Amino acid sequence: MGYSYQTASITQVKADVVVVCIHQNEALYNREMKALAAHFGAPVATLLSSGDFKAKEGETALLYLDAGAKARRLMLAGLGKKPTDTNTALERYRRAAGTAAMRARSIKASTVALALPSTEDNAADVALALTEGSGLGLYQFDKHKSKSEDDSHRVGQLTIFSDDRKLQRIGTEAVHKGEILIAATTLARDLANAPGNEIYPETLAQAAVEAGKRSGFSVKVMTERQIARLGMGGIIGVAKGSAHPPRFIILEYGRKSKNPIVLIGKGVTFDTGGISLKPSANMSEMKMDMSGAAAVIGAFQAVARLALPVHIIGLIPAVENMPSGTSTRPGDILRHYNGKTSEVDNTDAEGRLILADALAYAERYHPAAVIDLATLTGACVVALGHFATGMMSNDDALMEKLKASGERTYERVWPLPLFDEYENLIKSDVADVKNTGGRWAGAITAAWFLKKFIGDYPWVHLDIAGTAILEEHGAYTQKGASGVCVRLLADFLAHWKR
Numbered sequence: 001m002g003y004s005y006q007t008a009s010i011t012q013v014k015a016d017v018v019v020v021c022i023h024q025n026e027a028l029y030n031r032e033m034k035a036l037a038a039h040f041g042a043p044v045a046t047l048l049s050s051g052d053f054k055a056k057e058g059e060t061a062l063l064y065l066d067a068g069a070k071a072r073r074l075m076l077a078g079l080g081k082k083p084t085d086t087n088t089a090l091e092r093y094r095r096a097a098g099t100a101a102m103r104a105r106s107i108k109a110s111t112v113a114l115a116l117p118s119t120e121d122n123a124a125d126v127a128l129a130l131t132e133g134s135g136l137g138l139y140q141f142d143k144h145k146s147k148s149e150d151d152s153h154r155v156g157q158l159t160i161f162s163d164d165r166k167l168q169r170i171g172t173e174a175v176h177k178g179e180i181l182i183a184a185t186t187l188a189r190d191l192a193n194a195p196g197n198e199i200y201p202e203t204l205a206q207a208a209v210e211a212g213k214r215s216g217f218s219v220k221v222m223t224e225r226q227i228a229r230l231g232m233g234g235i236i237g238v239a240k241g242s243a244h245p246p247r248f249i250i251l252e253y254g255r256k257s258k259n260p261i262v263l264i265g266k267g268v269t270f271d272t273g274g275i276s277l278k279p280s281a282n283m284s285e286m287k288m289d290m291s292g293a294a295a296v297i298g299a300f301q302a303v304a305r306l307a308l309p310v311h312i313i314g315l316i317p318a319v320e321n322m323p324s325g326t327s328t329r330p331g332d333i334l335r336h337y338n339g340k341t342s343e344v345d346n347t348d349a350e351g352r353l354i355l356a357d358a359l360a361y362a363e364r365y366h367p368a369a370v371i372d373l374a375t376l377t378g379a380c381v382v383a384l385g386h387f388a389t390g391m392m393s394n395d396d397a398l399m400e401k402l403k404a405s406g407e408r409t410y411e412r413v414w415p416l417p418l419f420d421e422y423e424n425l426i427k428s429d430v431a432d433v434k435n436t437g438g439r440w441a442g443a444i445t446a447a448w449f450l451k452k453f454i455g456d457y458p459w460v461h462l463d464i465a466g467t468a469i470l471e472e473h474g475a476y477t478q479k480g481a482s483g484v485c486v487r488l489l490a491d492f493l494a495h496w497k498r
């Protein structure tokens, strides 16, 4: 897919479909529609008087223009009523652009141009939102499908345009930034959507190495022997049942500093549950149990290609959780990197066992902040559904920063408490801690387990079980892997001041 920005008027721009986003508020609606009618006359005027198109969210109208116009098709995309909150208003542009781009593809358009409205004072943000929404909306995981005439059509070029010459520079920059964020999110989606027979610890590590070579960050991969020698008993314990050996992947980007930011991603390439086997219904979703790792790799690609002035370390414990004669059993006790022991009450609570080693290992970097991302608990999906990532932390200031990034990118995060009382639920009779906490507050007891292994640093845990794995498509997301938190982390790091 090619992306470009262009200074052109709506009658000059050349594309198979030209998209214009319209607000539903009466005053705005009339103003925006009348401006279009002035350009195109009859087709728009007729639509306006018919009242057929109301500019509701998700609504589109397709008009066919006279032979005189450069573009033959004009698509109107509804933004709904203009919200007072800037971030919500931007999200409407993402969604409208996503919906419009998908409809343009369905009518086999190869080139699509989206108008940057002259009515908004934050043109750079709107241009970025239009780029993100259309680019992410056109994502498809179809590389394993034999081509059929109908659904193999691809849009080849997306253009954002405005007739305001003064916007040329910021428009071009916004589209360039959008392209980087889309590519990074696409990488995360592709890695997570890839089946378990394609992405397992060794190939996940390989993918990280390749992304590093392409975009400019270093990747070191530890083998099973090295992991065992380091004393990472959680990673070794979970990986034991699999034919695929584990990997511990270390990413690094940026000019060296005393206090880097560490990003940790859960890399369970497939989670059967192990001996505590999961039911078979929907188990295939667990190929996406490395979505945290995918987000970290995607974020590194984005940050490197944006050349952000930060020093970041990425840690990815990568394992496959399988049942076999060599698997860890319920009741087994594991010894982690920092010497603490855990009782494996349930082999399906494997994510926290591997993250424990990574969180303890992170201490050696004296990090300014540590953020871990994990499809950790079904309980978090029960609590927040698919529209918010669960956030648990020991540092309010760090949480505020992530909350702000979440609102700007609309990859929203929401806090859950780590009150002391919850700690009692993971007490073990035989080890330092137990890997389950009973029926209630499963997202919190999982985070409390992690908290037992952190060092002396500000830490945020993001439970992305609901936001990384989607059951149905959205305006610019598809069923399956969402690639969530790539844009969140890129925004967070862009705002980080050392």
Ligand code: BES
Residues within 6 Å of the ligand: 271, 273, 289, 346, 348, 349, 350, 351, 375, 376, 377, 378, 379, 381, 435, 436, 437, 442, 465, 466, 469
């Ligand atoms: N990977 C799962 C969590 C998950 C479930 C992610 C559904 C996305 C969708 C995790 O390893 C797991 O199995 N957690 C258990 C923990 C329990 C055994 C304490 C869970 O949530 O049921």
Ligand code: MN
Residues within 6 Å of the ligand: 271, 273, 347, 348, 349, 350, 351
């Ligand atoms: Mn599990």
Ligand code: ZN
Residues within 6 Å of the ligand: 268, 271, 289, 348, 350, 351, 375, 376
């Ligand atoms: Zn899991």
